[in-house]
């Protein structure tokens with residue numbers, strides 16, 4: 001590693017998923033990296049090269065909220081002087097807007113960070129400091145509303161998990177929450193009964209699957225519903241194919257893909273196919289294309305307003321497991337498909353998550369479950385979202401009865417190919 005490129009990635013709500021996505025994206029983009037620190041909020045990473053287009057990278061990641069470039073501070077450095085130096089490098093002919101956020105920052109409260117900002121502002125001719133409110137950091141909405149990245153900068157103060165190193169950073173990119181809104185609750189066709197995948201989770205799943213396919217990713221969603229995965233695949237520049245047993249779902253997917261409000265210009269170059277098909281027999285038809293990656297949220301069962309009885313869970317899951325195994329056997333026979341990233345349901349109970357009893361059977365069909373966090377020592381705070389034994393990640397939305405368990409499967413020949421490549 002020649003240069004010191006140190007970056008902080010602010011993790012989303014489902015920490016283990018965010019971390020797995022980050023590791024996979026860095027691998028896909030051919031970064032050599034070491035993890036310097038992981039806390040409940042931030043992963044600090046040292047890379048062998050610069051992140052060339054940080055906003056573009058972040059726009060494709062559902063689990064990361066900010067990318068910040070860091071410099072390590074020594075004990076003799078004055079934080080105030082350092083911030084001042086950074087601001088002075090900007091074009092000061094027009095009014096500068098700046099903010100200061102603290103992540104895992106042990107030395108100052110919100111009040112003290114605001115004091116530092118006001119103090120710095122006093123020494124600047126034309127500047128506006130955006131105060132912190134309740135939290136020790138500025139949200140993407142606050143940064144956006146105040147045009148901080150356009151008219152100035154956000155400074156971030158961070159410490160590592162051991163509280164041994166301190167860093168000063170400048171935010172390079174923030175999550176585009178407006179665009180997620182447009183792709184989520186403002187999309188033309190919605191289906192609250194069958195459930196829809198949050199676009200951020202769709203992006204995470206695509207990234208988890210595309211780590212070892214640098215080029216020519218062709219995504220197939222055989223339970224496409226309203227087409228969330230297809231839209232996110234297209235936005236990432238991939239070709240997509242979707243099918244569903246319901247003609248209504250195919251109509252909805254079509255309309256969501258044609259949504260004029262989305263900047264789907266990439267899709268002009270990409271291929272799109274949609275058709276009605278039972279996922280249990282996809283090997284029996286001639287598929288219109290040859291996808292290499294299945295990304296899919298499987299049918300989750302009937303919608304639930306309360307946790308069903310143990311008996312009902314047993315009956316419902318028995319049916320779902322039969323459907324999933326038939327589907328997996330069918331996909332096994334499609335040669336072009338090498339990797340699958342699937343979302344399966346689990347039930348949130350007071351005693352902990354109730355997971356599907358399906359793992360042994362998946363293994364026996366001939367799939368290999370991939371560890372999404374291999375090579376990373378996962379901090380204890382992350383273990384609620386990571387099942388080490390099953391090698392799966394859990395995605396939960398507070399108060400939802402049904403959560404999603406994310407599993408990455410590879411066919412044997414794909415693994416041999418990766419070992420020898």
Ligand SMILES: C[S@@+](CC[C@H](N)C(=O)[O-])C[C@H]1O[C@@H](n2cnc3c(N)ncnc32)[C@H](O)[C@@H]1O
Pocket residue numbers: 191194195196197198222223224225226227228229243244245246249277278279280297298299300323
């Ligand atoms: C949870 S929804 C998928 C939602 C989708 N991810 C979205 O964001 O809109 C599951 C879908 O599976 C479809 N489905 C159920 N059984 C199926 C089967 N045997 N083959 C194909 N699709 C099936 C349903 O029609 C439904 O659209």
